[in-house]
Amino acid sequence: MSHGFKIASCTLPVLALVAGLAWGEDQAARSLAANCTSCHGPNGSSTGAIPSIAGLEKAYIATALQEFKAGTRQATVMHQHAKGYTDQEFDVLADYFSRQKRQ
Amino acid sequence: MSLSRRQFLKQLSLAAAGAAAASARSPVFAAAPRVVVVGGGFGGATAAKYIRLWAPDVHVTLVERNREFISCPLSNRVLADQMELIDLTRGYGALAGKYGIKVVYDEAVSIDPEKREVVLDGGDALPYDRLILSPGVDLLLDEIPGLRDSAARTRVLHAWKAGAQTAALRRQLEDMADGGVYALTVPKAPYRCPPGPYERACQVAWYFKTQKPKSKVLILDANDKVQSKEALFTKVWKEWYGGIVEYRPNSTLLDVDAKTLTAKLEFEDVKADVLNVVPPQRAAKIAADTGLITANNKWVGVDFLSYESVAKKNIHVLGDAIVAAPAMPKSGHMANQHAKVAAAAVAALLQGDAPNPDPVINNTCYSFVSDRQVIHVASVHRYDSEKKTMVVAQGASGVSAGPSELEGSYAESWARNIWADMLA
Numbered sequence: 001m002s003h004g005f006k007i008a009s010c011t012l013p014v015l016a017l018v019a020g021l022a023w024g025e026d027q028a029a030r031s032l033a034a035n036c037t038s039c040h041g042p043n044g045s046s047t048g049a050i051p052s053i054a055g056l057e058k059a060y061i062a063t064a065l066q067e068f069k070a071g072t073r074q075a076t077v078m079h080q081h082a083k084g085y086t087d088q089e090f091d092v093l094a095d096y097f098s099r100q101k102r103q
Numbered sequence: 104m105s106l107s108r109r110q111f112l113k114q115l116s117l118a119a120a121g122a123a124a125a126s127a128r129s130p131v132f133a134a135a136p137r138v139v140v141v142g143g144g145f146g147g148a149t150a151a152k153y154i155r156l157w158a159p160d161v162h163v164t165l166v167e168r169n170r171e172f173i174s175c176p177l178s179n180r181v182l183a184d185q186m187e188l189i190d191l192t193r194g195y196g197a198l199a200g201k202y203g204i205k206v207v208y209d210e211a212v213s214i215d216p217e218k219r220e221v222v223l224d225g226g227d228a229l230p231y232d233r234l235i236l237s238p239g240v241d242l243l244l245d246e247i248p249g250l251r252d253s254a255a256r257t258r259v260l261h262a263w264k265a266g267a268q269t270a271a272l273r274r275q276l277e278d279m280a281d282g283g284v285y286a287l288t289v290p291k292a293p294y295r296c297p298p299g300p301y302e303r304a305c306q307v308a309w310y311f312k313t314q315k316p317k318s319k320v321l322i323l324d325a326n327d328k329v330q331s332k333e334a335l336f337t338k339v340w341k342e343w344y345g346g347i348v349e350y351r352p353n354s355t356l357l358d359v360d361a362k363t364l365t366a367k368l369e370f371e372d373v374k375a376d377v378l379n380v381v382p383p384q385r386a387a388k389i390a391a392d393t394g395l396i397t398a399n400n401k402w403v404g405v406d407f408l409s410y411e412s413v414a415k416k417n418i419h420v421l422g423d424a425i426v427a428a429p430a431m432p433k434s435g436h437m438a439n440q441h442a443k444v445a446a447a448a449v450a451a452l453l454q455g456d457a458p459n460p461d462p463v464i465n466n467t468c469y470s471f472v473s474d475r476q477v478i479h480v481a482s483v484h485r486y487d488s489e490k491k492t493m494v495v496a497q498g499a500s501g502v503s504a505g506p507s508e509l510e511g512s513y514a515e516s517w518a519r520n521i522w523a524d525m526l527a
Contacts, residue, residue, distance in 0.1 A: 020461045020462065020463075023457070023458075023459045027447060027451070031459055034153070034443040035483075038521050039467055039521070041524065042527065048516025049516040077503075080483075081465055081481060081483055083497070084485065084499030085496075
């Protein structure tokens with residue numbers, strides 16, 4: 001299921017656009033998403049003031065992350081985190097969390 | 104080509120081991136891979152849960168000596184009477200009931216890397232295919248001569264592992280008369296939770312400011328400067344706790360007199376009414392006993408792709424016990440992130456695949472500087488295949504603009520969410 005990505009990634013040996021994507025699409029996505037759950041809760045379902053990200057629209061999540069990175073969206077901490085990920089990784093994260101059920 | 108007797112025997116034993124492994128993997132006797140996790144803190148509990156999530160056919164046993172998890176993060180708030188220990192306490196029930204992890208309440212006393220076996224205090228031996236060791240730190244109280252006896256240790260507390268000592272330190276602060284001095288010693292870095300001592304100073308200062316305004320907080324730091332969020336802490340001490348907090352760098356603790364509550368430094372003795380010593384630390388003893396220590400006689404070197412020890416095969420080490428990469432703090436959040444990389448790597452390795460070649464992890468540490476106001480430090484760390492370590496991604500680190508109640512609410516939410524990420 002991940003061969004397409006494996007082959008595609010061979011053409012980009014210098015810069016991996018998505019962390020671990022050469023490794024397998026699903027594993028890479030869930031590992032990347034696991035970065036977010038320390039703060040946003042299991043599968044992106046938060047308790048308390050930190051927003052839940054589970055089940056949000058994919059485009060909304062990706063846009064929010066891009067705006068955090070660009071500094072155009074108000075943030076306390078997300079503008080710092082967002083600078084650590086590529087736009088392609090934002091798409092992987094947005095897709096992953098859009099498919100999670102909010103608990 | 105001739106073989107020495109020793110080489111011959113070695114090859115013979117390898118062949119025998121290979122035959123044994125092959126028979127163990129034959130369809131008739133196929134057994135699920137076994138992972139043993141030692142230590143149920145931020146690293147170990149998270150690793151146990153995520154291995155079961157990502158490799159449901161793997162048998163996971165978690166060994167933890169305490170019946171309940173008590174969070175160090177937020178525990179400084181107990182000192183200001185803003186939280187109780189019970190608020191910081193969670194059980195291991197969901198790991199057993201929801202994820203099928205065998206939770207064993209016992210102490211791991213030794214590890215045999217060749218036999219691949221963990222021996223418990225109760226006498227049982229747990230065989231493993233891969234071991235995850237998240238042992239935390241040992242507090243080196245014996246390095247302070249005046250703290251070698253147990254009576255001294257009840258008078259001069261560390262409270263650097265949340266629990267009974269945290270509650271006892273709160274009682275000492277309550278019992279102290281207004282006008283007293285609370286002295287807190289900070290060991291040379293690296294130690295568990297770089298901003299922790301400075302947050303603690305703020306919590307005690309807030310308590311004094313509101314309840315005992317003639318009292319002082321004296322920070323005796325072995326380091327030459329504040330180790331985390333320096334500008335923010337320094338500003339808060341000056342603007343909110345002026346006349347209460349005094350910070351003294353380059354103040355290495357050599358000894359204490361527990362009877363008189365005196366901290367003995369290189370050039371002076373400092374007498375306190377409550378003396379709180381955060382002692383020097385190293386990876387827990389079991390890491391040393393297993394031959395895992397590779398740096399400064401204190402810390403465990405790991406491969407950041409898998410967290411496998413660089414000294415012993417099939418043992419993955421997480422959390423505060425490891426040699427951190429540059430700018431990677433010893434924090435619960437980092438341990439939780441290490442654990443998920445290690446869980447993914449162990450799941451892959453057990454089925455013959457390579458670990459993720461490009462892991463990325465992050466950190467967020469919140470510190471309460473009053474009852475409600477909070478500051479943070481955050482960073483994202485990516486694997487650098489040339490340097491073979493984690494490096495901070497360009498631009499992806501920073502601290503709060505200033506203290507805020509909004510971040511106070513985020514800090515409380517962070518705690519509930521990370522506890523759920525590891526235990527619920």
